[in-house]
Amino acid sequence: MEILTAEQAGLTGAIPKEIGNLRNLGVLEMDLNSLRGHGLPNLEQLCLGSNTLTGVIPDSISNASKLTKLDLISNRFSGPIPNSLGSLKLLEILNLGRNNLTCASSSSESELRFITSLTNCRFLRVLWVVDNPLNGTISVSIGNFSTSLQNFAASNCTIKGDIPAEIGIGSLKVAIVIDLSSNQFSGDIPSTVGGLQNVIKLFLDDNRLQGSIPESFSGLISLEFLDLSQNNLSGVIPKSLEALQRLTYFNVSFNRLRGEIPNGGPFMNFTKGSFMSNEAFCGAPWLQFPPCDSNSHHRSKNRRVLLIVFASLGIASLVLALTIVLLLIRGRRRNHTPAQNDLLPKIVHERISYHELRRATDGFSESNLIGTGSSGSVYKGILADGTSFAIKVFNMQMEGAFKSFDNECDVLRNLRPRNLTKVISSCSNLDFKALVLDYMPNGSLEKWLYSHNYYLDITQRLDIMIDVACALEYLHHGYSTPVVHCDLKPSNVLLDVDMVGHLTDFGIAKLFSAAESLVQTTTLGTVGYIPPGDAFG
Numbered sequence: 001m002e003i004l005t006a007e008q009a010g011l012t013g014a015i016p017k018e019i020g021n022l023r024n025l026g027v028l029e030m031d032l033n034s035l036r037g038h039g040l041p042n043l044e045q046l047c048l049g050s051n052t053l054t055g056v057i058p059d060s061i062s063n064a065s066k067l068t069k070l071d072l073i074s075n076r077f078s079g080p081i082p083n084s085l086g087s088l089k090l091l092e093i094l095n096l097g098r099n100n101l102t103c104a105s106s107s108s109e110s111e112l113r114f115i116t117s118l119t120n121c122r123f124l125r126v127l128w129v130v131d132n133p134l135n136g137t138i139s140v141s142i143g144n145f146s147t148s149l150q151n152f153a154a155s156n157c158t159i160k161g162d163i164p165a166e167i168g169i170g171s172l173k174v175a176i177v178i179d180l181s182s183n184q185f186s187g188d189i190p191s192t193v194g195g196l197q198n199v200i201k202l203f204l205d206d207n208r209l210q211g212s213i214p215e216s217f218s219g220l221i222s223l224e225f226l227d228l229s230q231n232n233l234s235g236v237i238p239k240s241l242e243a244l245q246r247l248t249y250f251n252v253s254f255n256r257l258r259g260e261i262p263n264g265g266p267f268m269n270f271t272k273g274s275f276m277s278n279e280a281f282c283g284a285p286w287l288q289f290p291p292c293d294s295n296s297h298h299r300s301k302n303r304r305v306l307l308i309v310f311a312s313l314g315i316a317s318l319v320l321a322l323t324i325v326l327l328l329i330r331g332r333r334r335n336h337t338p339a340q341n342d343l344l345p346k347i348v349h350e351r352i353s354y355h356e357l358r359r360a361t362d363g364f365s366e367s368n369l370i371g372t373g374s375s376g377s378v379y380k381g382i383l384a385d386g387t388s389f390a391i392k393v394f395n396m397q398m399e400g401a402f403k404s405f406d407n408e409c410d411v412l413r414n415l416r417p418r419n420l421t422k423v424i425s426s427c428s429n430l431d432f433k434a435l436v437l438d439y440m441p442n443g444s445l446e447k448w449l450y451s452h453n454y455y456l457d458i459t460q461r462l463d464i465m466i467d468v469a470c471a472l473e474y475l476h477h478g479y480s481t482p483v484v485h486c487d488l489k490p491s492n493v494l495l496d497v498d499m500v501g502h503l504t505d506f507g508i509a510k511l512f513s514a515a516e517s518l519v520q521t522t523t524l525g526t527v528g529y530i531p532p533g534d535a536f537g
Contacts, residue, residue, distance in 0.1 A: 049073040049095070057096075059084045069093040073128070080104040081129070086117030094118070095128040097153070103136035111139040112159070119144040126151045130179070137161035147171045153179040155203065160184045163204075168192030175199055181227065182206040189233075194219040201225040205251065209233060213252070218243050225249040234279075237262055250274050257281065258455075260292045280455030290442065290454060290499070352425040354432055357381065357391055364393065371444075373491075373505070375404045380439060388439040389424055396431055405433040408505075419471035421494060421504035437504070441497050446490035460499055467501030468493055475503075 044066045056079035057072065067088050077099040085094070103110050116139050118124060124146040134157040143166025145152075152175055163185050166172075169192045176198055185207040194216025196202070202220070205227040212235030213228065220226075223244055229251040236259035237252065247266040253276045261267065261275060261284040272287045282292040360381030361368045370378045376394040383389060394401045409426065425436040445464060448454045456464070468488075475483040485492075485503065492505045 043067055045069040047071040048075065051075050053077060056080075057082055057085075057101075061085070062087045064088070065090070067091060068123075071095045072099065074098040077101060081112075081114035083113055083117040085114065086120040088121060090123055091121045092123050092148075093126045094121075094124065095126065096132065097128045097130040099132055101129070101132040101134065103134050110136045112136045113139070115139050116141040116144075119146070122146045122148070124149055128153045129157060130155045132157050134159060138164055140164045140166045142167055143169060143172060145172045147174055149174070150176045153177065154183070155179045156182040158184060160186070162187040163190055163193075163209075165190040165192045168195035173197065176222075177201045179203040180207070185209055187211070189214055189228075191216045193217070196220060198222050203227045204231070206230040212236070213238055213241075213257075215240055217241055220244060221246075223247055227251045228255070229253045231255055233257055236260065239264075241265075242267060253277050261287065261289060277452055279452075281453070282455070290448070290456075293457075352383075352427050352436060354427055354429065356383065357393075357427055357434055357436070360384075360389070361391060374398070375401060381436075383436075388441075390437045390439045392435045392437060394433045396433065401433070405435075408435065419467045419474070419500070419502055421502045438496070438502070440494035440502060442495035442499060444491045445493035445495060445501065448495070449490055463499070464493070464495070464501040468503060471501075471503040 043064050045068060046061070046064070047069065049071050050073065053072070053075040055077065057077050059082050061067070061070065062082070062084035065088070068090050069092060070085075070088075071093065073095045074097070077096070078101065080103060081096060081101050083104075085091070104113050112134055118127065119141055125148050127145075127149065128151070130153050134154075137160055138154075142164055149172060152172065159180070160183070163180065167178075168190065172178075173195050175196065178196070178199055179201070181203040182205070185204070186209065188211035189204065189209055191214040193202075194214055197219060199220060200222055202223060202225065206229070209228075209231040211233065213233060215238045217223075217226075217238065218240035221244070224246050226247060226249065230253070233252065233255040234257060237257060239260075239262045241247070241250075242262045242265035245265060248269070250266070250270050251274050253274060255278050257275075257278040258280040259282065261281050263284055267284070268286070270287075275281055275284075275287065275289075281289050283289055285291065358364065360383050361379045364377075364379055368379045368381065370380050370390060372378070375398060376392060379391045379393065381389055381391045394405045396402070405428070421440070422438040423435055424438065427434045427436070442448075448456050472485070472488075475485060487505060488503075492503065494502045494504050496502060
C-alpha cells in the first residue's frame with residue numbers, strides 16, 4: 001500500500017501503531033477526524049490537520065527522509081518545535097499552525113531555534129506556524145532560509161524583539177508572502193525590508209513597531225498588499241511609495257503619522273479608512289483631509305518654533321492679539337461714514353421650490369446629510385446650475401421651528417455677509433421651511449478642534465479667531481441695528497475651502513432696534529457653552 005486516505009471519516013481514538021509496519025506507505029491523509037496520538041515516521045506526505053492529536057511532535061518524524069509535506073494544523077500539539085525537522089532535506093511544506101507549540105526555553109528572550117534548524121531544508125517553500133504561543137525572538141539566521149521559500153506566516157505567535165535586518169538581505173528576499181502580524185515586535189522597521197522585491201503581501205500590523213516608514217519601501221516593486229496598522233509609527237508617509245504601481249491595499253491606521261498624504265500612483269484609490277486615527281494628516285482632498293501649506297517643507301522647522309513660542313505664551317497672548325485686532329477694526333470703522341453699511345443694497349434672496357430642493361438632495365437622502373441640530377437638518381445639494389449648496393431644513397415638528405426660521409430670515413436679510421454664512425435662497429410654505437446657504441466644504445470648527453483626524457496649526461487657529469472677531473464686530477457695531485448671535489460655539493463656525501471662518505445659525509439671534517438697550521437680562525444660548533452660573537441661575 002502506497003496511499004492511505006481517511007479524511008472526514010468520523011474516526012476517533014489513537015492512530016494504530018501497526019500502521020508503522022506499512023513500509024511502502026507514501027501518503028497518509030486523515031484530516032478532519034477526531035484522532036489522538038502521535039505522528040508516524042517513514043512517509044513522504046503526512047497530513048493530520050484538524051484532529052485532536054496531543055503531546056509533543058515526535059523526533060522520530062525526522063527518520064522519514066523522503067518527507068516532502070508535513071501538515072499538522074489545528075491540533076493540540078504542545079512543547080517546542082523539534083530541531084530535528086531540519087534533517088528533512090526534501091521538506092517543501094511545513095504547516096504547524098493553530099497548536100500550542102512553544103519556545104524551547106521558558107525565557108521570553110530566547111531565540112526560536114527551530115528557525116535555525118529549518119535553514120537546512122533547502123527545498124522549503126511554505127512555512128506556517130501561525131497561532132502558537134511561541135513567545136521568543138527571531139534569530140538572524142532567518143536570512144539563511146531556502147531560496148525556494150515563498151510563504152512565511154508567523155502571525156499571533158507572541159514573537160518579541162526587533163525584526164532582524166537579515167529578513168531583506170538573505171535568501172528570504174525571494175518570498176512572496178510574509179505575515180508577522182499580531183505579535184509584539186518592537187523597534188524600527190529595518191530598511192533592508194525594501195530588498196524584498198518579490199514580496200506581494202507584507203503584513204506587519206498589530207505590533208509595537210516604532211520610527212518611520214522606511215524610504216526603501218519604494219523598492220517593493222511587486223507589492224500588492226501592505227498593512228502597517230496598529231503600531232507606533234511616526235513621521236510621514238514617504239512620497240516615493242507612489243511608485244508602487246501594483247499596490248491595491250494600504251493600511252497605516254492607528255499610528256502616529258502626520259504630514260501630507262501622497263496623491264499619486266495607487267494612493268488615488270485608497271479610502272479614508274487606510275489613514276484613520278493618526279496625528280495630523282493633510283492633503284488628499286478626496287479623503288476630506290485639510291489642505292497642506294504649500295511651503296510646509298521649507299517652513300516646518302519655523303512652524304515648530306512658533307508653536308512652542310505660542311504655547312508658552314498661552315491664553316494671555318491670544319487675548320492680547322484679539323484685543324489689538326478689535327481696536328484696529330474699530331479704528332478703521334471710525335474713519336468711514338457711520339451709516340455706510342446702511343447705504344449698501346440689501347441682499348435679495350429669490351425663493352426656490354420644494355421640488356427643486358428635493359431633486360438637488362436626491363429626496364433628502366441620508367447620503368447627502370451633513371449634520372443635524374436642535375432646529376433641523378443640513379443637507380448637501382447640487383442645484384440645476386451644478387453649484388453645490390448647503391440646505392438647512394427646519395424640523396417643523398420641533399417647538400419654535402417657525403420662530404427660528406422667521407428669526408433667521410429677519411436677521412440675515414438685513415446683513416451684508418462679512419465672515420457670515422451667505423444665504424443664497426429660501427423655501428417656505430405651511431409645512432416646509434428651508435434656507436439655501438453657501439456650502440462650506442471644510443465643515444465646522446468643532447470637527448477640527450476635537451477630532452483626531454483633523455489638525456489646525458497655530459497660524460490657522462489665529463486666523464479663524466480673527467474671522468470670528470470680525471463677524472462679531474460687524475454684528476455688534478458695523479450695522480445701524482446691532483445683532484447679538486446668542487449661540488456662539490465651535491459648531492456654529494463653518495470653514496470654507498480656504499479655511500476662512502464664517503459664523504452661522506442665527507435661529508435665536510437678537511436684533512435690537514434703536515430704542516432697545518443692549519443689556520440682556522434673560523440668558524439665551526445652549527447650556528454647556530455658557531458659564532454654569534448663568535445657565536442655572
